[in-house]
Amino acid sequence: xxxxxxxxxxxxxxxxxxxxxxxxxxxxxxxxxxxxxxxxxxxxxxxxxxxxxxxxxxxxxxxxxxxxxxxxxxxxxxxxxxxxxxxxxxxxxxxxxxxxxxxxxxxxxxxxxxxxxxxxxxxxxxxxxxxxxxxxxxxxxxxxxxxxxxxxxxxxxxxxxxxxxxxxxxxxxxxxxxxxxxxxxxxxxxxxxxxxxxxxxxxxxxxxxxxxxxxxxxxxxxxxxxxxxxxxxxxxxxxxxxxxxxxxxxxxxxxxxxxxxxxxxxxxxxxxxxxxxxxxxxxxxxxxxxxxxxxxxxxxxxxxxxxxxxx
Amino acid sequence: xxxxxxxxxxxxxxxxxxxxxxxxxxxxxxxxxxxxxxxxxxxxxxxxxxxxxxxxxxxxxxxxxxxxxxxxxxxxxxxxxxxxxxxxxxxxxxxxxxxxxxxxxxxxxxxxxxxxxxxxxxxxxxxxxxxxxxxxxxxxxxxxxxxxxxxxxxxxxxxxxxxxxxxxxxxxxxxxxxxxxxxxxxxxxxxxxxxxxxxxxxxxxxxxxxxxxxxxxxxxxxxxxxxxxxxxxxxxxxxxxxxxxxxxxxxxxxxxxxxxxxxxx
Numbered sequence: 001x002x003x004x005x006x007x008x009x010x011x012x013x014x015x016x017x018x019x020x021x022x023x024x025x026x027x028x029x030x031x032x033x034x035x036x037x038x039x040x041x042x043x044x045x046x047x048x049x050x051x052x053x054x055x056x057x058x059x060x061x062x063x064x065x066x067x068x069x070x071x072x073x074x075x076x077x078x079x080x081x082x083x084x085x086x087x088x089x090x091x092x093x094x095x096x097x098x099x100x101x102x103x104x105x106x107x108x109x110x111x112x113x114x115x116x117x118x119x120x121x122x123x124x125x126x127x128x129x130x131x132x133x134x135x136x137x138x139x140x141x142x143x144x145x146x147x148x149x150x151x152x153x154x155x156x157x158x159x160x161x162x163x164x165x166x167x168x169x170x171x172x173x174x175x176x177x178x179x180x181x182x183x184x185x186x187x188x189x190x191x192x193x194x195x196x197x198x199x200x201x202x203x204x205x206x207x208x209x210x211x212x213x214x215x216x217x218x219x220x221x222x223x224x225x226x227x228x229x230x231x232x233x234x235x236x237x238x239x240x241x242x243x244x245x246x247x248x249x250x251x252x253x254x255x256x257x258x259x260x261x262x263x264x265x266x267x268x269x270x271x272x273x274x275x276x277x278x279x280x281x282x283x284x285x286x287x288x289x290x291x292x293x294x295x296x297x298x299x300x301x302x303x304x305x306x307x308x309x310x311x
Numbered sequence: 312x313x314x315x316x317x318x319x320x321x322x323x324x325x326x327x328x329x330x331x332x333x334x335x336x337x338x339x340x341x342x343x344x345x346x347x348x349x350x351x352x353x354x355x356x357x358x359x360x361x362x363x364x365x366x367x368x369x370x371x372x373x374x375x376x377x378x379x380x381x382x383x384x385x386x387x388x389x390x391x392x393x394x395x396x397x398x399x400x401x402x403x404x405x406x407x408x409x410x411x412x413x414x415x416x417x418x419x420x421x422x423x424x425x426x427x428x429x430x431x432x433x434x435x436x437x438x439x440x441x442x443x444x445x446x447x448x449x450x451x452x453x454x455x456x457x458x459x460x461x462x463x464x465x466x467x468x469x470x471x472x473x474x475x476x477x478x479x480x481x482x483x484x485x486x487x488x489x490x491x492x493x494x495x496x497x498x499x500x501x502x503x504x505x506x507x508x509x510x511x512x513x514x515x516x517x518x519x520x521x522x523x524x525x526x527x528x529x530x531x532x533x534x535x536x537x538x539x540x541x542x543x544x545x546x547x548x549x550x551x552x553x554x555x556x557x558x559x560x561x562x563x564x565x566x567x568x569x570x571x572x573x574x575x576x
Binding site: 029030035060064071073077252275276 | 561
């Protein structure tokens with residue numbers, strides 16, 4: 001244990017992305033940063049992950065797109081986004097000015113789409129990392145299809161790896177029997193880091209109308225309800241890969257975040273909590289700092305994966 | 312950026328009073344002036360101290376005095392039930408004001424307000440502002456039954472004429488409020504420079520939009536939608552418009568009726 005007298009160092013290098021602290025926003029929960037910037041200074045974050053970008057603009061799914069569930073929520077947004085070209089033209093200039101790492105979340109209908117979006121983003125400059133979304137449960141083509149088929153995962157990561165020299169994160173789906181299989185494949189194909197988990201496929205029914213609550217019928221479950229599943233998967237994956245992990249899934253406060261770091265995540269992403277408590281990421285950074293100081297932990301490398309081994 | 316107008320503050324409850332069946336008026340106290348709270352905008356209110364229920368609840372601004380905010384709400388589920396049990400002296404965390412409210416810039420002489428059920432909530436504040444501008448205001452207020460109607464003293468106090476209808480005829484005209492509105496709408500001279508504002512259930516809004524369509528009379532409707540963030544980030548609350556899906560929490564909740572496509576639920 002280090003000295004408790006000095007202020008702990010929260011900086012972390014996530015597969016080539018230097019971050020001042022391990023707290024990120026999860027894709028799709030903070031748009032392109034504009035709305036969140038009205039609430040707090042984005043430079044408080046370790047990294048901002050923007051809403052999933054596709055080659056062409058996407059309308060998204062018909063409403064209702066969300067519903068509340070026990071200690072969680074379902075969403076089937078369908079990756080509504082302005083498309084990579086408009087993102088580069090309209091949103092990226094403001095993001096370049098920020099003192100925060102910007103990670104672009106990317107998805108496509110086919111592997112070539114993913115690669116093309118990544119090429120465009122790489123050429124545009126000002127992006128610190130790419131996160132491949134091969135795990136969205138709410139689009140019919142692309143998304144989770146890639147993240148639940150080992151061969152498709154291999155193909156898309158390989159193709160994208162050739163398309164960029166930027167740090168590459170691959171966001172894994174929990175909707176598989178053995179997530180470590182997909183983690184190993186992504187690492188083997190050159191991913192610099194892994195994000196886990198995306199939402200769990202779920203459903204809710206309104207018994208008075210006898211209709212699914214979501215127009216899309218099924219959607220992705222997020223929030224505290226999925227936290228134990230996410231934590232377990234981070235723990236499992238951390239034991240079989242060497243690349244750093246971004247842990248996410250129902251993190252609401254610093255205590256939740258520290259659990260993921262102890263389980264082996266090098267960074268954590270705040271998702272649904274951004275909706276419930278918009279400044280949550282700022283409070284989580286502060287809470288991690290306080291935990292480290294109280295525990296006499298001086299740096300992130302002494303916290304990440306520091307779960308007691310004799311359990 | 313407008314960071315200074317977005318709040319995430321805990322405010323003290325001054326009053327949480329039941330005005331009609333399962334319908335409450337919450338009065339909250341603030342340290343600062345609420346001059347940026349305008350009619351038609353909304354707030355996201357804490358609805359639990361635990362993680363279940365998880366999400367905040369969206370409520371339109373019912374009324375504002377310099378340092379007090381009022382919210383009118385009906386208990387419809389666990390979140391509103393929790394809020395209804397808060398007592399004066401308790402605190403509630405709130406984010407707001409959010410969204411795009413009613414347009415008060417176009418010069419009009421007369422406004423027709425149509426409220427269905429809880430759709431009355433944003434109109435107290437709107438009517439006051441319209442009256443301050445010297446606009447003649449007529450309120451059409453409907454509900455299923457008399458016990459669901461909240462008192463309309465605040466409207467009458469600022470010189471608003473109120474017409475009421477209930478589905479079961481227990482107060483006011485028997486029938487729907489849109490029937491009463493349509494009768495009246497036919498009689499108004501188009502030259503009177505007037506505007507229609509509506510808030511209530513989707514079928515009612517759709518009917519008001521149908522009545523006013525192609526008449527040259529502007530009609531603004533305030534929509535309700537399930538929201539997760541209220542900020543414009545989750546994209547969960549969208550409504551289909553002529554220019555694609557638009558966020559009820561950001562581009563709305565008030566929309567020009569002509570822009571909306573009324574598909575879906």
